[in-house]
Amino acid sequence: MTTQQRAPLDHSLHRNLTVIRKAIGTSGDIIIREFQAGRSGEVPAAIIYADGLADANAIQSMVLRPLMLADMPLGIGQIPLASRAKEHIVYIGDVEEITDLESLYKAFLTGNSVLLFEGDQTALSLDTKGWKERSVDEPSTQNVIRGPKEAFTETLKTNIGLLRRRIKSTTMQVEYKTVGRLTQTDLAIVYMDGIVADEVLNEVRHRLSLIDIDAIFESGNIEEFIQEEQLTYFPTVFNTERPDVVAAGLVEGRVAIIVDGTPFVLLVPALFIQFLQSPDDYYQRADIGSILRTLRLVALFIAMLAPAAFIAITSFHQEMLPSSLLISIAASRSGVPFPVFVEALIMEITFELLREAGLRMPKAIGQAISIVGALVLGEAAVQAGLVSPGMVIIVSLTAITTFVIPYSSLAVPIRLLRFSLMGLAAMFGLYGIFVGLTYVILHLNTLRSFGVPYLKPYAPFIMADQKDGVWFRAPIWKMLKRPLSLVNRNQTRQRPPVPKPSGKE
Amino acid sequence: MERGRISAQQLMIMMVLFVLGDTILVLPGSTAMLAGKDAWISGLLTVAAGLGLIWFYAAFQKRFPAMTLVDVSVNLLGRWLGGAVSFFFLFGYLLLLAASMLRVLGDFMTTHVLPNTPVQFIYLLFLVISVKAVRSGLETIARTAEIVFPWVVMLITLLIMFVVPQSRLYHIEPVMAEGIKPILAGMYIFLAYAFMEPVAFYMVMPFVRLRQGKGLRKPLLLGSGMGGLILVVIIFFCLTVFGPVITRESIYPSYLLAKKIELGEFLQRIEVIMAITWLFTLFFKLIISFYGTCLGAAQLFKLKDYRLLTLPLAMILMVLPDLLAPSVIGISEIGQVYPLFDWTFSVGLPLCLLLVQLVRQKMKRSRSSEEQGALPQKGEPR
Amino acid sequence: MTRLACRLLFAAAMLLLLPGCWDRHELNDLSIVSTMGFDKKGDKILVTIQVLDPNEVARATGTASGSAPVVAYEAEGVTVDDAIGRLSVKAPYPLYLSHVRMVVVGEKLAREDGIGKVMDFISRDRQMRTDFYIILARKTTANNVLSIFTAINKIPGNKMFSALETSSKEWAPVTGMHLVQLIDDLVTGGKQLVLTGIRIDGDPDKGATQQNIENISDLARLSYTSLGVFRGDKLVGWLNENESKGYKYIRNEVVRTVGFVQCGPKQYTSFRIIRADTKSKVKFVKDKPEIHLNVRIEADVNEQTCGLDLNKEESLVKLSELASYKVVMIVKDTIKRGQQFHSDIFGFGELVERKAPRYWKQHREEWTDLFEQLEPVIHVDWNIRRVGTKSRSFLQEQEE
Incomplete structure (x- = not known):
């Protein structure tokens, strides 16, 4: 869209307003207020704004009032009234001159107010945005025990502000873009100049520029457009609602994409290990962080494998069980009419249903449902001999471990894989699980996120990056370099010597 | 053809896994069959000799940088003769190697883990992941090796840790009671299985991205040395835990060894988990030779993309293992002569090619650049 | 799109395999064998097995429900495998041999035919592990040994196993013999085999009823005696x-x-x-x-x-x-x-x-x-x- 194609404004206020009224149609929320500017009301003028987006108070006191009280000695059409108003009269900080209808529409539709004067082809777009917005709140999904309690909100500017508060450096660059033909959604590409890898940045710009769609409502829409491999369960774009995570990502050389209207910010390139690293790992002591990471890795495997392994062992490899355990499992299963695979499937599906129901349930009823679901249903199913108690334990174990994975975008593929692996285990026992897992590893290795192999720094193996890996975190003062997996320049994070108490050399 | 590049470190890891391959499962038995109590000595000597062999592979590759064995033979012997030689190498050796991996897997699984499952389904499942791996390209294979490697090492370490207390040195006494002959016999088979089959790496080595001034020799030697030593350790513990008789008589002594793992009541009977070790090593030996076959065939037939060949060749691989031999016994009979086959292709072929090149260079220097003189030279033992 | 369709088709084809599950056995559809006994009967081999009844065993409190925790089945055959095949007619589910704790060989079989045949079967069978003990039934048959009720540990196989394991450490005259060691002794020329004997003290017939464990002092009791000496695979005598x-x-x-x-x-x-x-x-x-x-x-x-x-x-x-x-x-x-x-x-x-x-x-x-x-x-x-x-x-x- 170049300026030539845009319809210019007319000299006549009346004609302009007619065109605009026609375009607005019946929308009652667009307010067009005509008034006479100047102390004695010499100049006919109009202000257009959207009710609910623009701040009526600000318009009244910062725009209308000064305009109406101002001296307008010179006649219509003789001096550019708009630029005079911009320079001398209006009390608004961000003012822009516009000359075409398109930008005029966009201005008042995004919450600005537009000022038009009789006899001037230039209109003013005044930043009077002032809609009701949610205040900065605690994160709702990605909680930590220790660490900042702030989360992003739906407003782009607030979100960028949250980042600026954390990174007070001019090297943090923000590039604005608009996507969505109808929604005109603003988004910002944020990165650290001098750290980010140029290939990644250019790739982000390139992929975003290819998006041509009518509507973008959430960063999830963008994510689907820019991820590399579509046919995968695994997320290759990271999303978070925590400004500290984004800031840390930026400093490591990642690129953030903030989309207006959602608190979830995208971060690329996203590596597999990132989804297993919780921000608390960095805020707590390194050893505790490391133990938690190891625990999380164990949880990942349990969440993925427990039912499959149970099926494989009890129906294929009974010799693996110690005799006494074998006997008690066999005894608990006597009378259960289904094969263990079907039993597991019933339980897992029931659990997924409960979980989904709990999510949609009004909060007050949610608790009741979980009690009914977990206790009553489970107990009754065991009593009725539909499932064995052992299976109930296994399913609850997978349920618990699923929630240990800090980012739900990884928990989802793990849940899906669980079912495939259960099927394979029911057909081929542990051999099936082996084949399934190998397939998953192969698949993960074909993935890349913005050119970076997904399993970095494990494959390809990078020794230096093991300091911040999937089961281990070195103390902060040991991490002298930024992750090699992401950047290949400006790697120095800190310079030795490491801080020590004075007097101890 | 193959746009991916792998690092020297990845090459090394793939080499370890390849050397372990099926050998970790069957070699202790077949070496003990020939060398008896002294199989471990035989193993140690083999590693020394094998490193020499690997050194030769690296030297050969250095002479023909960025060329696969197919490229080299077509270049040196011309389109037709070189093509024929490559054809034999690919379909008469590499593909058979891949098929025999499947066969070992099938025999093992149907003997110990899934006795009633039709072996075709076991092949099918393994081929699904193999085709996926080969189609994903060399980089993916190498990266997968890097993920798998620590697990393999960990499991083998566990295995060895748990059987150390049960090993009794008197099983291998007296040392060298039978003289040197059985030891040499053991070497013959060990050398072929562990250090000649890596000839498949001729199809991989050209795609290694080397740092300035670094050669292929170090990663190859390190990898095969490590793999070889692991094999020797496994043989040693098979012998000292079971004695030579049981080691010799069982088809899969390492699996027997894994059965010996016992730590109190809770950590025992985990041999099926241990079996994952050789499933992985078998898998890598299979996909590297399978990849080599596909890539080489694509080069030979001037195809744009080797991926086209993966499915048809996989279908061949589906039936080939059963055609190799009628029964487990047949396999072990073939095992007696198979080393000769290895000798032909892994030592014979490169040596002949090297000879041809030397002769041609000499002829060029003497300006009598008539190629006909060189051609009859390389009587290829097929 | 076609690619996706292909994948889906492939996945569906894999589902067709599901009913196969050739090696799948539900735990409760297995006859878990805990002890095996081998005897000579005429020219044939008599195989006795004790199959666990998990429900009875798992009744932790031990409240007697009337039925025994193990059930013994016996069948004779020309070869061991033949007899075991015949056993499947009697046992409710397929026999599962991986959890065998004890193998008892009758004195007569060991003396007259040797234990080679039995051991060949045991070492060849896929399901048999190597961590059970092999003992001799002294002056009685394995069949009798396997029909004695035992108190405290209700599974006779487990009882014999743990008793042998402790006593071979605490009491010199008995020794536990595992399969690997046994085969090693059988095949190497420089060492002959010995096996511990077990005998029944008391009346074997009374021992075969639930009554046996209802008294404080059992009517019949299994106890280990000394070692039996082999030459080759044949029993030649007993040490005191x-x-x-x-x-x-x-x-x-x-x-x-x-x-x-x-x-x-x-x-x-x-x-x-x-x-x-x-x-x-x-x-x-x-x-x-x-x-x-x-x-x-x-x-x-x-x-x-x-x-x-x-x-x-x-x-x-x-x-x-x-x-x-x-x-x-x-x-x-x-x-x-x-x-x-x-x-x-x-x-x-x-x-x-x-x-x-x-x-x-x-x-x-x-x-x-x-x-x-x-x-x-x-x-x-x-x-x-x-x-x-x-x-x-x-x-x-x-x-x-």
Whole structure:
């Protein structure tokens, strides 16, 4: 869209307003207020704004009032009234001159107010945005025990502000873009100049520029457009609602994409290990962080494998069980009419249903449902001999471990894989699980996120990056370099010597 | 053809896994069959000799940088003769190697883990992941090796840790009671299985991205040395835990060894988990030779993309293992002569090619650049 | 899109495999075998198995429900596998052999046909593991042994297993034999096999009823006796208790045991042996092998009614001498016994082979004769470490 194609404004206020009224149609929320500017009301003028987006108070006191009280000695059409108003009269900080209808529409539709004067082809777009917005709140999904309690909100500017508060450096660059033909959604590409890898940045710009769609409502829409491999369960774009995570990502050389209207910010390139690293790992002591990471890795495997392994062992490899355990499992299963695979499937599906129901349930009823679901249903199913108690334990174990994975975008593929692996285990026992897992590893290795192999720094193996890996975190003062997996320049994070108490050399 | 590049470190890891391959499962038995109590000595000597062999592979590759064995033979012997030689190498050796991996897997699984499952389904499942791996390209294979490697090492370490207390040195006494002959016999088979089959790496080595001034020799030697030593350790513990008789008589002594793992009541009977070790090593030996076959065939037939060949060749691989031999016994009979086959292709072929090149260079220097003189030279033992 | 369709089609095709599940067995559809017994019956082999009833076993409180925790089935066949095949007609589900704890071989089978056939089956079978014990039914059949009810541990197989495991550590005359060791002994020429025997004390018929465990003192009870000696795979005789002990001393298998010496009429001192270590060596004298056994024993005095003052060094020396002499005698008797059976159960042949492989090669065939001529040199070093909590017996005080 170049300026030539845009319809210019007319000299006549009346004609302009007619065109605009026609375009607005019946929308009652667009307010067009005509008034006479100047102390004695010499100049006919109009202000257009959207009710609910623009701040009526600000318009009244910062725009209308000064305009109406101002001296307008010179006649219509003789001096550019708009630029005079911009320079001398209006009390608004961000003012822009516009000359075409398109930008005029966009201005008042995004919450600005537009000022038009009789006899001037230039209109003013005044930043009077002032809609009701949610205040900065605690994160709702990605909680930590220790660490900042702030989360992003739906407003782009607030979100960028949250980042600026954390990174007070001019090297943090923000590039604005608009996507969505109808929604005109603003988004910002944020990165650290001098750290980010140029290939990644250019790739982000390139992929975003290819998006041509009518509507973008959430960063999830963008994510689907820019991820590399579509046919995968695994997320290759990271999303978070925590400004500290984004800031840390930026400093490591990642690129953030903030989309207006959602608190979830995208971060690329996203590596597999990132989804297993919780921000608390960095805020707590390194050893505790490391133990938690190891625990999380164990949880990942349990969440993925427990039912499959149970099926494989009890129906294929009974010799693996110690005799006494074998006997008690066999005894608990006597009378259960289904094969263990079907039993597991019933339980897992029931659990997924409960979980989904709990999510949609009004909060007050949610608790009741979980009690009914977990206790009553489970107990009754065991009593009725539909499932064995052992299976109930296994399913609850997978349920618990699923929630240990800090980012739900990884928990989802793990849940899906669980079912495939259960099927394979029911057909081929542990051999099936082996084949399934190998397939998953192969698949993960074909993935890349913005050119970076997904399993970095494990494959390809990078020794230096093991300091911040999937089961281990070195103390902060040991991490002298930024992750090699992401950047290949400006790697120095800190310079030795490491801080020590004075007097101890 | 193959746009991916792998690092020297990845090459090394793939080499370890390849050397372990099926050998970790069957070699202790077949070496003990020939060398008896002294199989471990035989193993140690083999590693020394094998490193020499690997050194030769690296030297050969250095002479023909960025060329696969197919490229080299077509270049040196011309389109037709070189093509024929490559054809034999690919379909008469590499593909058979891949098929025999499947066969070992099938025999093992149907003997110990899934006795009633039709072996075709076991092949099918393994081929699904193999085709996926080969189609994903060399980089993916190498990266997968890097993920798998620590697990393999960990499991083998566990295995060895748990059987150390049960090993009794008197099983291998007296040392060298039978003289040197059985030891040499053991070497013959060990050398072929562990250090000649890596000839498949001729199809991989050209795609290694080397740092300035670094050669292929170090990663190859390190990898095969490590793999070889692991094999020797496994043989040693098979012998000292079971004695030579049981080691010799069982088809899969390492699996027997894994059965010996016992730590109190809770950590025992985990041999099926241990079996994952050789499933992985078998898998890598299979996909590297399978990849080599596909890539080489694509080069030979001037195809744009080797991926086209993966499915048809996989279908061949589906039936080939059963055609190799009628029964487990047949396999072990073939095992007696198979080393000769290895000798032909892994030592014979490169040596002949090297000879041809030397002769041609000499002829060029003497300006009598008539190629006909060189051609009859390389009587290829097929 | 086609790619996706292909993948879906492939996944669907894989689902078709699902009903296959060739090797899938639900746990509750298995007959878990806990003990196997082999007997000779006419020309055939009688196989007896005990199958666990998980429900009965898992009833943790042990409230009797009337049915036994294990059920025995028996069938005869020409070969072991034949008999086992026939068993499947009687057992409710496919037999599952991976959890076998004990294998009992009847004396008659071991004596007349040898155990080779049975062991070949066991070592070849995929399901059989190697961690069970193999024992002999002494003066009875395996079938009888497998029909005795046991108290406390209701699974007879587990009871026999744990009893053998503890007693082979605490009580010298019995030894637990696993499959790997057994096969090794069967195939190597330099060491013959021994197996522990089990016998039924009491009335086997009464022992086969639930009544057996309803009394505080069982009507019939299983107990381990001494060792049976094999030549090749055939049983040739039994060692008595002392000789069994001697065998374990020679083989350096004693972990702990109890022994006593007599120091007067009705006066005994008993020892708890806490450590025993035997070093056996071969020396060649005039081209003939000579076996040297050095036994080092550490023992505590457990009980003494000899009227000795254990504060005095010389009384300890005296006890040590008596004890050493006794061990020497036991060991000598044991070896003589082995020679009478023409069976080198002590592994002297192996020793010779390790020391002088060449000599062994030449004399391998005539080893049995050479073995019988051996006169091992035995040296016992008996150390008394502690004397319990008392230095003198209060019995002495009474007398004084």
